[in-house]
Amino acid sequence: ILVILLILAVILVAAFLMIRNFFHRPQIAPATPSDSAVVETAKGRIRGSEENGIYQYLGVPYAQAEERFVPAVEVQEWEGILDASEVGPMSPQSSMLGMSGGGQEGTDNNCQNLNIWTPGTNDGEKRAVMVWLHGGGFSTGSANDADYNGADLSRSGDVVVVSINHRLGVSGFLDLSAYGEKYEYSANVGLTDIVSALQWIQENIESFGGDPDNVTLFGQSGGGAKVLALMTTPYAKGLFRRGIVQSGATETMGVTFTSQEASTSLTERILERLGITADHIEDIQNVSLEDLEKASEEALQETAEEYRIPAPLSDGYAMEWGPVVDGDYMPTDPVTEDSFAENGKGIDLLIGSNLNEWTMLMGGDQGELTEEETAAFAAAYPNEDVGKANKVDTLIRLPMLKIMSHKADQNDGNVYAYVFTWDESRMGAYHGAEIPFVFAHEQNGETAQKLMEQVSQAWISFAKSGVPSAEGLPVWEAYDNDKGATMILDAESSLAYGHDRELMKLLEPDMSAQF
Structure with a gap:
């Protein structure tokens, strides 16, 4: 004990x-x-x-x-x-x-x-x-x-x-x-x-x-x-x-952004709290940052509840600051009903997330898994500890899958997918764990150093040529909705095909049905 x-x-x-x-x-x-x-x-x-x-x-x-x-x-x-x-x-x-x-x-x-x-x-x-x-x-x-x-x-x-x-x-x-x-x-x-x-x-x-x-x-x-x-x-x-x-999206911040309606409602609440009317809008230039932040915090929560915006890390509702789909500067959400935003055509995309993201730190794990779900995890990640199967992330992984599948459907620019699973700290492959590897910062230990070199060189290769590759990595195939090629980045990296589709379907059937 x-x-x-x-x-x-x-x-x-x-x-x-x-x-x-x-x-x-x-x-x-x-x-x-x-x-x-x-x-x-x-x-x-x-x-x-x-x-x-x-x-x-x-x-x-x-x-x-x-x-x-x-x-x-x-x-x-x-x-x-x-x-x-x-x-x-x-x-x-x-x-x-x-x-x-x-x-x-x-x-x-x-x-x-x-x-x-x-x-x-x-x-x-x-x-x-x-x-x-x-x-x-x-x-x-x-x-x-x-x-x-x-x-x-x-x-x-x-x-x-x-x-x-x-x-x-x-x-x-x-x-x-x-x-x-x-x-x-x-x-x-x-x-x-x-x-x-x-x-x-x-x-x-x-x-x-x-x-x-x-x-x-x-x-x-x-x-x-x-x-x-x-x-x-x-x-x-x-x-x-x-x-x-x-790891760059949740369902309400990356797949979609703030609607014009919610944005307008949020502003009205903030101005009301500050006592600023439309004919004195220039007063907003002189409000202290402290007062502006206080009014915003309260208004964000009220607006979230009005528009039933689900909180990403807890039950209930929450709203974040972010881009507004105004029909002009942001003509659509990134993910459209049957494709990806028109202006994304011709842009190659490297996209992925980490195995655990927030589940090891902020709760939100999958609870007690069924035998079928545990078996699906073992099949998807045969080199991972099955005892931590319920710590697999869906909050960010599912939006990533939606984005890559819709971008692949656009058929104009290649998509390359990954999941980062390296866990040296026993804290899981948490949110942001890949950053020092991407930035080529020196790592402790030969295995971590090798992975850092592979990850950073793959990112560099993609920037130079549009194709991620590095010495020691398998050939990184482009993602499509048929095969679902995905690079598992770990001590021994491997290319998998649609590896976690069954797992995601079992854990989040409603979300998985959307792509």
């Missing part, structure tokens, strides 16, 4: 630290500026740093937000050399599903900046460009997290890595479109920031040794949902070629 209690204590402590770090991550450290890292951009010269053959540029402004809730404008040209040796401000943070986004230190509405890592500048090379969109839903997080340092990935694959800060939460998705032309795009202003960053990349990335015609977006959790949103909006058309979605 003592041993069991000790194990439970370790698990609880690890869970606490993981959840705490999810919202309070250490940031990329400042670096010493170097004259060898001066680059000319369209608006002026910037000075980064150089270490171990990688040039790093932090906090580079790609646009400028002069007001709240409206698209940012072009950065003004500057004289002299702008130092880019430390991270810039991140977006004000909003709560997400009842969890606080943390303090507002280091945040600013004018958070339109990006970070770059490259092996060479002004060298005429045409390197693939990998643009990272951070997680935290559409409410929290930043591109400045130390976990997202792109130096290792850039070095290991001779690629240019970029990460983007943009507006989040109420700052990025408060829908004021009913209150005047000025706020036409307010419901999706967080996306307009990302599009501005992609336009900046098109104009400037050649100076950093990158190829503007070979841009791949990649993101985890909310970052993956951002990739799906950018595959949906016509305003990002032609700004990137490929997308990578890592």
Whole structure:
């Protein structure tokens, strides 16, 4: 009993630290500026740093937000050399599903900046460009997290890595479109920031040794949902070629987004709480962030209950900040009734999730499985501990299956599928466990190091050629709805075919019937 209690204590402590770090991550450290890292951009010269053959540029402004809730404008040209040796401000943070986004230190509405890592500048090379969109839903997080340092990935694959800060939460998705032309795009202003960053990349990335015609977006959790949103909006058309979605959707955040009706209702509630009427809408510019967040938290819950929006991690209802399907900036949801968003045509997609995601930490497991369900798990994952069969994720896995099956039906752009099952910590293959492997961060132990090299090189290969591959991995076949080829990423990776269809059908028959 003592041993069991000790194990439970370790698990609880690890869970606490993981959840705490999810919202309070250490940031990329400042670096010493170097004259060898001066680059000319369209608006002026910037000075980064150089270490171990990688040039790093932090906090580079790609646009400028002069007001709240409206698209940012072009950065003004500057004289002299702008130092880019430390991270810039991140977006004000909003709560997400009842969890606080943390303090507002280091945040600013004018958070339109990006970070770059490259092996060479002004060298005429045409390197693939990998643009990272951070997680935290559409409410929290930043591109400045130390976990997202792109130096290792850039070095290991001779690629240019970029990460983007943009507006989040109420700052990025408060829908004021009913209150005047000025706020036409307010419901999706967080996306307009990302599009501005992609336009900046098109104009400037050649100076950093990158190829503007070979841009791949990649993101985890909310970052993956951002990739799906950018595959949906016509305003990002032609700004990137490929997308990578890592655990990037739930049924109500990625498969679909916020309806115009729910968005309008949410805004009305917020304005009522703030005492702002339509003829005094400009007062919204002067409301304190604290008051704005408080009004939003209450209104989000009420709106969720009105529209019966199911909470992803618990029973009941919950609403998150995110893109609004307004018929213009977001013409449809990513997943349409019989296909995928029209603007996703021609974009190759690498997509997958982790075996356990939140089930080891936040509950929501499958309860006591039947013999038939346990046998289906053993057939799907013969190398996994059948004693943890009820910890298999369906919350994210099923939306991933729906997205990949509908994208495959579109028949315009290849789809490559994976499930990440590596479990070194005994915490399961949890939400975000693959991130250090993707970013080529050094791992403890020969087996983990080998898997890291395979995962990071597969991502790099996909960015360069559209086909994921790496030494030691089986040939990675494209996913279709007939064979369902899926790469199981683990100590000994393998290619499986429709491996968990029967399991998903047994666990969630209503959901599985939709694809």
